[in-house]
Amino acid sequence: MDGWWKKNPHFVEYMIHEGTAVFVAAYALTLLCGLVRLGQGEAAWNAWLEALKSPFSLVAHVVFLAAIAYHAFTWFKLFPLTMPPMVVNGKKVAPEVMVNTGLAAAVAAALALLGFVWRIAA
Amino acid sequence: MSDTQKIIEIEVLRYNPESDQEPHSQVYKVPFTDDMSVLQGAQYIKDNFDGSLTYRWSCRMAICGSCGMMINGVPKLSCETFLRDYYPNRIRIEAMAHFPIEKDLVVDLSGFMEKLEAIQPYIIPKEPRTLEQGEYIQTPSQFAEFIQYTSCINCTLCYAACPQVGLNPDFIGPAAIALAHRYNMDSRDGGQAQRMELLASEDGVYNCSAVGYCSEVCPKHVDPGNAVNVNKIHAAKDYFLRFLSPKGGSK
Amino acid sequence: MEIYKADVVIVGGGGGGLRAAIAVAEADPSLKIALVSKVYPMRSHTVAAEGGAAGVKKPTDSFDYHFHDTVGGGDWLVEQDVVEYFVQNAPKELIQLEHWGCPWSRTQDGHVNVRAFGGMKIERTWFAADKTGFHILHTLFQTSIKYPSIERFDEYFCVDLVEEDGRVQGVVAVEMATGEFTLIEGKSVIIATGGAGRVFRESTLGGIVTGDGMALAYRHGVALRDLEFVQYHPTCMPVTGLLFSEACRGEGGYLVNKDGYRYLQDYGLGPLQDKPKNKYMELGPRDRVSQAFWYEQQKGRTIEGPLGSVVHLDLRHLGEAYLHERLPLIYEMAQTFMGLDPAKDPIPVRPGVHYTMGGIQTNGKGATSLAGLYAVGECASVGIHGANRLGSNSLTELLVFGRAAGEDAVNYIRNVTPGNSANLLKQAQEVEARMCALKNKTGGTERISTIRKEMAQAMEEGCGIFRVEETMQKTCDKIAELRERFKNITIDDKGSVWNTDWLSAIELDYQLDVAQAMAHSAVNRKESRGAHQRLDGPNGAYKERDDVNFLKHSDAFYVPGCAPKITYGDVKITKSPPAARVYGAAGEQADQERKASNV
């Protein structure tokens, strides 16, 4: 089984989308740091915010963004595989429709989140 | 055979347990016409060059499920794969991945058959009926629930495609799980709880990591990967709700 | 040598064998059943059947109609009492299969649907899209797993029967994966090895359909009955012989010649109908439709191309959506194997060998003349198909007679004592020695594939849709020559593991026997009936049906090293005296007359 995942473009893609997990973890740990700092008081929190501004952090977050966006995309692309078939009027819904529904939900959720954050901030 | 006869090179992974230590490749130059399948290419070799070349086949119409092999690394039915689509390149055929090779292109399917038997692939009637009562009634939507999963021809291409089968040979695997799902979803059947025991076991659905290649190679559009993944949901429900349900779910 | 002791040995894991196995298991769970098959059961050629299985279903239909369709369809060469049993049990068996999970196609209100089929007066063909055989086989196979008393010997190749005290007592089989011989003892043996169509060239049959069981019974002295009747299916893919089911026509497809003309109206199947009408035009019986092709070819009205002469099967007017729903496999096959779209292009087709009407002679329960030996399915001649099988009768036959034979075998063995194992083993060892000698023989020069090709060529020439003495005799001579040359074959593979080279030589040996019986039965039948059509005789006398001399079954008996001995046996007539076999408008008139005379 050695190197099986190199044998076929399907497997390479699979490994890439599985690989996004590393970035999800990295980002979650970043947030966990923030939470720890929040618990330590205002100065610590501000230092964390400052650290986020470092070029290293910015670059890292661009990478996180790309990886997690790809994760989101592939997550919904796998819907026809992972979700029970959607049946409307006794007919199976086409796979593309399932994928697109998922993607639309993701866009809506992201915008809702942005709107929500904006509202508490303002 | 006219002058314009095209010749394709077929590289076959040969293995004879009685004389070979290791599988080895052998290349044959096969004259072919555009309507010839890879299976017919193999038959040409057996008939004309070497009668000891061994492979399974029967129907040559993609319905008996015998003739699966790796064709340039991809699991395919050789009777519905055509030489013309590879020409002028060499074509490489090998035994299906993830199965022990018995000889040349023939693999040992006994493990697969055991899995197939283990999932109890028969109606366990929900409400038994006598012949005098006639057929069960199934509405179009009840029919639509399971019919897709009945199309499996047991070609095992999905096993050759699934890396998790390669990593854990005990994994029940896509086709057998799809067959369990086929019966579970049938309105005539009431055996889901019995089958769940196996699906939810350590050899069951959670071995699948949603690679999805099984469904991609399936020649009959069974979408076995979907059956496996949907049953993760069923098995999880069963796991968490078993304490609530009066029967206690399956063990 | 391994020894396994069973009560009932079933050779063949197709529809017939599986149904028989289940019948035995249900009749008496204490009996041990050995189910021997040279392929995994679900690979058996039943898997390829497309169109459907006949059984009375509609309120407007009746057993009587099914009976008359079958008897007339077989040109009266049928056992009418057996047909009676058949039509009455057909619906029960089809419902049983439904209870076991067969996904029959359904009507909107959830009942099983039926479709029209050639030569059937009323729609009574139960179908599962156009994969009926596939679904029947998988349903039976999966159901068989439920019974612990069925012990499967998958990929075991049966090489002989063993008999003692005048009764069959088991089989000798080779485990293909190892080359090991096993003696499987049984008080009864049921042969269900399918047809023999592979003795021809262009055929709808899979590579495993080599008539093994027929040859085995034949060599043990059982007659092969009515073997001259070989069905040509009119709509096959040129060269490969892959089948476009009769369901294509049942659903409304047309057959047209090179002028786009629906030529069947010229051959006693008219007048022209727009919609499919039972027993008219495209829904005529197979022998007639295939013969019409031959006449069109003689008249130069077929389409000539690189694939030989063809006519067109036109499905375009049915529309893509309907084709996908009713004929999905056909659709896919046309796309994959011919690169055309049946919703847009007509499909080139020609007749191909499809079915052996005759086979191992049995009574109405599948029992043969050798005590303990039964035969069911396409290898058997239970007497319902006569000179021409109606499409969709044979899948039902597997069920009805599979069960009957299974149950009868159970009754039979109640009164049988176990055999003398030592003698059986000795016989089995002799079989092993003979088989191994074939494998280990050196110095041969004939390639298996050459003999096989020449046999198929000869059979096609002599035993085609239309036959004459001269070519049939040539075929007989050719087969005799090939029998001789077979002694000088060479087998490349000398190994034990998975030696398909050797096994295909054994199959070829079987095929030559069956081919020989076919050709000799054919040349001896000096009349035209059903699928056996002659163009010769003094003043063309053999062109007509001859009830005086030939309303008789032919029985071919094995004579080692010589041509078979052909004798003739009576046909059982109960309520349908032989009459003119007519379809289309003439058929309808004849039906009415028969009705009028009955009241």
Added chain:
Amino acid sequence: MKNTKIRKRSNAPIFWGLFGGGGMLAALFGPMLVFITGLAIPLGLLLPADTMSYAKMLAFAQNILGKGFIFAVIALFMWHAAHRIFHSLHEFGVHAGTGCKLLTYGVAFVSTIVAAVILLGL
């Protein structure tokens, strides 16, 4: 019928459930969260400058819903990632020993505890 082998029920539903929940959460909100915390705030884009000020974040983290959200994001992201990485290690041929489990589920577990303790302490 020959189903004689006794098979143990798998405990995977727990891990698989956490994996699925995290994957879904990350697909729906992940990209936007990264954008907000990692790019928009540090770079002063789009959102008011004090969106993530100490006061606002503390208030958010003290709110019961806010607590829940933070906890869900950190913990579920970690479990999602842990599950995938664990499987990938197996797929690369690093065989699922205790070491692998510690490295993946162990880290997720510790992160979950840390997050919970801090959030409860705020």
